[in-house]
Amino acid sequence: MRIPPNMTHASPDLPDVPPPAELTEVIDRFTALAALRREIAAAVPDAPVGMTFDPDLFAAGKPLLADAGPAELAPDFRLAAGLLLPRLAEIFPALAKDAAALAQAMAMGPRLAEPLVTALAQGSEEDVEALAAEMGVRPGALVFASREALSAVLRARARTLSPLADDVLWQQPACPVCGGPPDCGMLKEQSEPSEFLIAKSGRLYLHCALCGHQWRYPRLKCVACGEGEQEQLDVLFPAGRDRERIHVCRSCGHYLIVLNRVESTRDADLDTAPAAMIHLDAAAQARGYAPICDTPWNHLNSD
Amino acid sequence: MGISRRGFMKLTGAGLACLGLRDLGLDPRPAAAYATKLRIEGAKEYQSTCPFCSCGCSILMFVKDGKFLSSEGDPDYPVSEGALCPKGAAFHSMHVSHHRILKPQYRAPGSDKWVEKDWDFVLDRIARRVKETRDRDFIEKNEKGQTVNRVESIFHLGTSQMDNEECAVAHQMLRGLGVVHIDHQARV
Numbered sequence: 001m002r003i004p005p006n007m008t009h010a011s012p013d014l015p016d017v018p019p020p021a022e023l024t025e026v027i028d029r030f031t032a033l034a035a036l037r038r039e040i041a042a043a044v045p046d047a048p049v050g051m052t053f054d055p056d057l058f059a060a061g062k063p064l065l066a067d068a069g070p071a072e073l074a075p076d077f078r079l080a081a082g083l084l085l086p087r088l089a090e091i092f093p094a095l096a097k098d099a100a101a102l103a104q105a106m107a108m109g110p111r112l113a114e115p116l117v118t119a120l121a122q123g124s125e126e127d128v129e130a131l132a133a134e135m136g137v138r139p140g141a142l143v144f145a146s147r148e149a150l151s152a153v154l155r156a157r158a159r160t161l162s163p164l165a166d167d168v169l170w171q172q173p174a175c176p177v178c179g180g181p182p183d184c185g186m187l188k189e190q191s192e193p194s195e196f197l198i199a200k201s202g203r204l205y206l207h208c209a210l211c212g213h214q215w216r217y218p219r220l221k222c223v224a225c226g227e228g229e230q231e232q233l234d235v236l237f238p239a240g241r242d243r244e245r246i247h248v249c250r251s252c253g254h255y256l257i258v259l260n261r262v263e264s265t266r267d268a269d270l271d272t273a274p275a276a277m278i279h280l281d282a283a284a285q286a287r288g289y290a291p292i293c294d295t296p297w298n299h300l301n302s303d
Numbered sequence: 304m305g306i307s308r309r310g311f312m313k314l315t316g317a318g319l320a321c322l323g324l325r326d327l328g329l330d331p332r333p334a335a336a337y338a339t340k341l342r343i344e345g346a347k348e349y350q351s352t353c354p355f356c357s358c359g360c361s362i363l364m365f366v367k368d369g370k371f372l373s374s375e376g377d378p379d380y381p382v383s384e385g386a387l388c389p390k391g392a393a394f395h396s397m398h399v400s401h402h403r404i405l406k407p408q409y410r411a412p413g414s415d416k417w418v419e420k421d422w423d424f425v426l427d428r429i430a431r432r433v434k435e436t437r438d439r440d441f442i443e444k445n446e447k448g449q450t451v452n453r454v455e456s457i458f459h460l461g462t463s464q465m466d467n468e469e470c471a472v473a474h475q476m477l478r479g480l481g482v483v484h485i486d487h488q489a490r491v
Contacts, residue, residue, distance in 0.1 A: 234345050
């Protein structure tokens, strides 16, 4: 039998379609932000040695960094913020005023780092607003910029802690390293060495919005509410863009954007992939679903 | 203070005011306009079990508009972890194969033709043939005069997909008839 020249063993079943041209500017900005975050994370020291690790507590759902305190994180947070803020306005000129004010406030009052990290970690709206007023920045801008700085710190921690985050022990919707939420998912097959078996099924990996760690999660289970009834879970996908999926849950009304990389030889950068699929966010939100993780790129209706 | 998981979830969830694309100087309208042009299709994924061997590997079925479109191994099934043998990988092909027999077929003695029959006909005929065979060949005592109450001319071939309860019911029925030649077919 003659094999067509364009058919190879590695040919994917589903075509890789480039992102829509309409999203070029959004993709470029968030790609630059992801690159800056990585650059800063590379400059932040690794996790301190001597951290205690209890497999039983971890298996019970306690993230590796659950006991990290503001005193431990604040020095690295100050370092990351010092590197981030001067360059944030290059990517998002609209943030120039807030970034400059925040940089000045951090330089004048290094003590602000600890309460800021605490407010972020605890999700305290009142504390964030009070700190924003003290620093003279908008609360939203403070959250955005300081979360980026904290994200770089946590990414540096994850660099050394990730090997401890055993997928077999962890079946939680939050990140096993820092406890952050997933901003997207990816389906990827496991390599199967046996010549008698076929393994092209996609495992679901979730990507942490904060530290960038990826961890496994059951595929037929809602990430937001844990719904496992298959009649309540739907998969939406745009015609012609078969590698892009929206996993939705009718029980809780949340959705997760998932990139299908099964049998694809192209590398997937999950730090930037969600921003290249905001048309899926728009489609899901138009159908009444809410994102699991609130991110700038899925805030499509803010005025 | 510990970094609570709930705290982070609240931070990146709806609790704290989050900047949107407009706040960052970006226009969300092109993405929204592009999304309105997309034809969004819905589908469901169901977990099922491979019918071929006793491994009983879990399989995911992709179903759209009630139609079974494709299948793949279940990556969360702990035994096979999503891997399938060539038979299991052909799960969807078997389902849609034009060779698949969907209704009972009957070939009368001496005939060279298969005829489609309904289930009432075939179940009734099987029951009658089993009774005739048992009535004819039932052995009450063996050559030594010992009571055996068995039928040696009926053989039962089970399936590796039978669970314990099904096996128990089948076993009781067959032993009740006196059938001694029983194979569960529990092998790969």
